[in-house]
Amino acid sequence: MCVTVREWSLKCTMHHLFFIPLTTTLHISYVALNFRSMSDKQNDCLPEDPTWPELKLSHCMYTQTVRDIHAVIENEWDSVKLSACQTAAGRALWKHVINDPFAEILAGETYLRSLFEKMMKDRLNKAREISGVILAVRTLWFDSKIEAALDSFGGGETQVVLLGAGMDTRAYRLGCLKDCSVIEVDLPEVLEVKATLLHSAMSSKIEHCQDVILAKSLTRVAADLTHIDWLARLQSSGFVPDKNTIWVLEGILYYLSQSKAMDVLKIIADSCAITRTVLLADFMNKASTTLSSSTYQFYSDWPEDLLPPLGFSDVKLTQIGDPDAHFGLLHDPMNLFNKLRSLSRSIQTDPENGAPCRRLYLVQASGSPI
Ligand SMILES: C[S@@+](CC[C@H](N)C(=O)[O-])C[C@H]1O[C@@H](n2cnc3c(N)ncnc32)[C@H](O)[C@@H]1O
Numbered sequence: 003m004c005v006t007v008r009e010w011s012l013k014c015t016m017h018h019l020f021f022i023p024l025t026t027t028l029h030i031s032y033v034a035l036n037f038r039s040m041s042d043k044q045n046d047c048l049p050e051d052p053t054w055p056e057l058k059l060s061h062c063m064y065t066q067t068v069r070d071i072h073a074v075i076e077n078e079w080d081s082v083k084l085s086a087c088q089t090a091a092g093r094a095l096w097k098h099v100i101n102d103p104f105a106e107i108l109a110g111e112t113y114l115r116s117l118f119e120k121m122m123k124d125r126l127n128k129a130r131e132i133s134g135v136i137l138a139v140r141t142l143w144f145d146s147k148i149e150a151a152l153d154s155f156g157g158g159e160t161q162v163v164l165l166g167a168g169m170d171t172r173a174y175r176l177g178c179l180k181d182c183s184v185i186e187v188d189l190p191e192v193l194e195v196k197a198t199l200l201h202s203a204m205s206s207k208i209e210h211c212q213d214v215i216l217a218k219s220l221t222r223v224a225a226d227l228t229h230i231d232w233l234a235r236l237q238s239s240g241f242v243p244d245k246n247t248i249w250v251l252e253g254i255l256y257y258l259s260q261s262k263a264m265d266v267l268k269i270i271a272d273s274c275a276i277t278r279t280v281l282l283a284d285f286m287n288k289a290s291t292t293l294s295s296s297t298y299q300f301y302s303d304w305p306e307d308l309l310p311p312l313g314f315s316d317v318k319l320t321q322i323g324d325p326d327a328h329f330g331l332l333h334d335p336m337n338l339f340n341k342l343r344s345l346s347r348s349i350q351t352d353p354e355n356g357a358p359c360r361r362l363y364l365v366q367a368s369g370s371p372i
Pocket residue numbers: 082083085086089090165166167168169170187188189192225226227228251252253254257258
């Protein structure tokens with residue numbers, strides 16, 4: 003089978019771990035490699051399954067509808083919207099730790115192949131981290147914190163609002179949402195395409211892709227978070243301001259400008275005065291936004307200082323690799339994340355090699371009426 007990729011810099015950067023360049027063009031031959039023979043202990047976060055190296059896409063990826071949709075995505079979407087598919091590719095290819103059967107069809111072949119090739123190269127080069135691991139850890143962290151927040155509410159009706167939901171399928175995959183109304187917010191084009199792709203997956207009867215929503219309800223709200231009307235749109239679609247709410251902002255804040263991101267955070271903080279509120283969000287530090295100054299805008303080097311004045315309390319910040327953001331996926335003690343964790347957070351460049359200290363902070367904050 004032939005796939006196409008471009009030669010990658012094997013230098014380990016957050017960009018390398020996170021994203022797939024959009025200009026993926028060269029031709030490569032796919033060779034089924036037997037990774038079992040490798041004794042790269044560093045990479046034992048990947049499954050030992052000998053079939054793993056084969057990227058087998060399900061038949062429904064090749065239906066005309068799915069191909070047409072992904073052609074439109076690739077030709078017409080900008081990098082911000084495309085990030086939804088790239089993130090889904092991460093979940094699809096880290097399926098040994100994330101159960102997201104819809105992720106493959108939502109990601110599309112191009113992004114799956116692209117990330118897959120990077121993972122293969124990482125394995126061959128005995129990289130200290132495998133591409134996409136940061137997405138896997140982030141997803142698992144959000145999953146675990148959503149469940150913990152629901153437990154902390156001790157039952158009762160809860161809303162889970164996913165801002166910049168992209169190709170997130172938590173409403174279909176997390177049993178802990180059974181009593182929750184889930185509301186997904188994203189740009190109209192993204193939600194439209196997502197609904198069509200999910201429908202295709204369900205009607206193709208791919209294994210485990212059933213039309214079963216585990217959440218109590220699921221509502222999709224097309225809204226632009228940079229427009230002032232997004233909260234009104236949410237409210238007119240069933241969001242209840244005084245219901246316990248978990249706000250999930252996974253991979254979204256840094257796509258907004260500094261002022262728009264602050265507006266979103268302020269709106270969520272205001273809800274702390276009305277009802278029990280939990281915010282779960284990831285923040286890039288300033289150095290991370292230099293990866294793509296045209297795409298990444300908002301950053302905070304100190305989210306724990308930024309959030310309390312807005313109205314949040316109990317802010318807890320986690321770095322990738324911390325005990326609650328590890329999930330057994332970062333075995334090499336010399337991995338990039340451990341290196342960053344060993345350096346003071348005020349340090350902007352690695353004293354050993356001058357590389358920018360690019361960090362992704364996982365933050366939970368909460369608030370409730372006094
Ligand atoms: C990196 S993806 C993350 C998607 C999802 N949260 C996940 O983790 O899989 C970023 C998402 O934010 C959405 N987004 C970016 N800017 C937005 C805006 N102004 N309004 C609504 N959604 C936006 C994009 O369309 C995209 O789906």
